[in-house]
Amino acid sequence: MEAVLTNLSITPFLVMDVMEKANALAAQGRSVIHLEVGEPDFDTPxxxxxxxxxxxxxxxxxxxxxxxxxxxxxxxxxxxxxxxxxxxxxxxxxxxxxxxxxxxxxxxxxxxxxxxxxxxxxxxxxxxxxxxxxxxxxxxxxxxxxxxxxxxxxxxxxxxxxxxxxxxxxxxxxxxxxxxxxxxxxxxxxxxxxxxxxxxxxxxxxxxxxxxxxxxxxxxxxxxxxxxxxxxxxxxxxxxxxxxxxxxxxxxxxxxxxxxxxxxxxxxxxxxxxxxxDPEVKRMKRVFAQRRLVMLREMAAHGLNVEVEPDGAFYVLVNMAHVTGDSYRLAMDILDNTGVGVTPGIDFGPGSERYIRFSYANSEANIREGVSRVAGYVGSL
Ligand SMILES: Cc1ncc(COP(=O)(O)O)c(C=O)c1O
The missing domain is CATH 3.40.640.10 (Type I PLP-dependent aspartate aminotransferase-like (Major domain))
Structure with missing residues (x-):
């Protein structure tokens, strides 16, 4: 049986590929940090x-x-x-x-x-x-x-x-x-x-x-x-x-x-x-706001190129043009070499092919550690 939908050239959601691979690495006992995911790490109020x-x-x-x-x-x-x-x-x-x-x-x-x-x-x-x-x-x-x-x-x-x-x-x-x-x-x-x-x-x-x-x-x-x-x-x-x-x-x-x-x-x-x-929603927002600052500070300290600071959501887009023209390969290499899941820019179109998306829907400690690992790896390329 053949899926007709394939005729419409539906593209995969690449962040899921990264997440599934990151989970597989974690199951093998690797230390994995998820900075790829697009969902809050909080429980529902x-x-x-x-x-x-x-x-x-x-x-x-x-x-x-x-x-x-x-x-x-x-x-x-x-x-x-x-x-x-x-x-x-x-x-x-x-x-x-x-x-x-x-x-x-x-x-x-x-x-x-x-x-x-x-x-x-x-x-x-x-x-x-x-x-x-x-x-x-x-x-x-x-x-x-x-x-x-x-x-x-x-x-x-x-x-x-x-x-x-x-x-x-x-x-x-x-x-x-x-x-x-x-x-x-x-x-x-x-x-x-x-x-x-x-x-x-x-x-x-x-x-x-x-x-x-x-x-x-x-x-x-x-x-x-x-x-x-x-x-x-x-x-x-x-x-x-x-x-x-x-x-x-x-x-x-x-x-x-x-x-x-x-x-x-x-x-x-x-x-x-x-x-x-409302009080709980505001509390989560305050935590995200603080994590945003931590991620931006860590990226600046490690020389990662954030062209435009985000106003909202929980993502930071980092320009990696100096090391890649293939963000999917880079995201997979980052995961293999550092255990940090990040999302390849190509998931969001050719306009972001030279970028990697980081999510700060994770703890401050994981953000610090994850950014440091990725920056160390990218710096070695
Ligand atoms: C921009 C944007 N729109 C829509 C969605 C879909 O969210 P949901 O279907 O969970 O409401 C997402 C999920 O990541 C998103 O990033």
Whole structure:
């Protein structure tokens, strides 16, 4: 039997290759430090776990409304008001999903199909082009670079756009750069009149400057967010999208057919996350902020080249152009020689082929030790 999907040239998620190899080395007794992973190392806040346990005991184990439990959708609307001052979002515009990943897929499916194009930055979050290809559409890349702080230039998007272009995906703070799009760029991108899919999954984890949702500037956007990162809930699979009123029924039909609804227990836990977990979420953010400083300090002390300091998320992109044109080989060599897992830049597109991504979702001690090992190895090349 042959998988037809291979015809769509779905690329592997290389960070998983690194992680699986790192785990295999650890199983052989090697000292391994994971600086490749893109997930918080914290447990989910206790109040969230308790809410899920209560929901379980109360038998809230059935299918929910396909858009999501109404109380959760109301809490999400309230979140936009209290966090960004954005009023007037209707709970009927919220689609609760099994993580932000299906929300991205559904948003793209609402906007593009066979033969269409969606504009992405390069570097980009590794999975975006694959979502687009599954839909029979094509990604059109617009390069961003360290010289312009990885800001996406609206003029470049305007030039890249053609009759087949149906949407633009932005991600702020971004994976893998950690950089936030500034207000001028956000406004400029909104002025293009192109539907925007704004992946805001790292909101709540911004350490320098302000975070802005795209909904502060336009209604013609689908916002993607979720609980995986800021709430340390990766395994719960809970996310959401805010759709413009004209699109939500289409999104709902896709969800009804493909997923039915998001997991019920996770949804009840999500209400507690939004309404009770704020002190714990702020504490985790403070820890990440401190780790960011530790990682940047250690990298500077060891001569690793961080072109652009990240504003948020938990990643630092390091330029390794002086030692490699092949980031996958380098990441595997670093792992073999130092026991430190790092992510090859090529996972995020040709624009970051000469970079390695480090994650600071690990303890300060491991960050110090990991950076020191990698710098020692790279220095020896
Ligand atoms: C930029 C970005 N978007 C979306 C996701 C998907 O997250 P989830 O499906 O867990 O919400 C990730 C995960 O790493 C990410 O980095």
């Amino acid at each position: 206790a109040c969230v776990r308790a809410a899920a346990a209560r929901a379980m005991a109360e038998g809230k184990t059935h299918y929910t409304h396909s858009l999501g439990v109404p109380e959760l959708r109301e809490a999400i609307c309230e979140h936009y008001l209290t966090t960004y001052g954005v009023r007037g979002i209707d709970p009927e515009q919220i689609l609760v999903t099994a993580g932000s990943s299906p929300a991205l897929l559904i948003a793209m499916a609402c906007l593009a199909g066979t033969g269409d194009e969606i504009v992405l930055t390069d570097p980009y979050y590794a999975c975006y082009p694959n979502f687009i290809r599954v839909l029979g559409a094509s990604p059109r890349f617009v390069p961003t670079g360290g010289g312009d702080r990885f800001q996406l230039d609206p003029q470049k998007v305007a030039r890249a756009r053609n009759a087949s272009t149906k949407a633009l995906v932005i991600n702020s703070p971004a994976n893998p750069t950690g950089v936030c799009l500034d207000e001028d760029h956000l406004r400029g991108l909104c002025s293009l009149g192109l539907p925007i899919i704004s992946d805001e999954i790292y909101h709540g984890l911004v350490y320098t400057g302000e975070q802005h949702t795209i909904l502060e500037y336009t209604d013609d956007a689908v916002v993607i967010n979720g609980f995986s990162k800021a709430y340390a809930m990766t395994g719960w699979r809970l996310g959401w999208a805010v759709f413009p009123k004209g699109l939500v029924r289409t999104a709902q039909k896709i969800q009804q057919n493909l997923m039915i609804c998001a997991p019920s227990l996770a949804q009840w836990a999500g209400i507690a996350a939004l309404t009770e977990a």
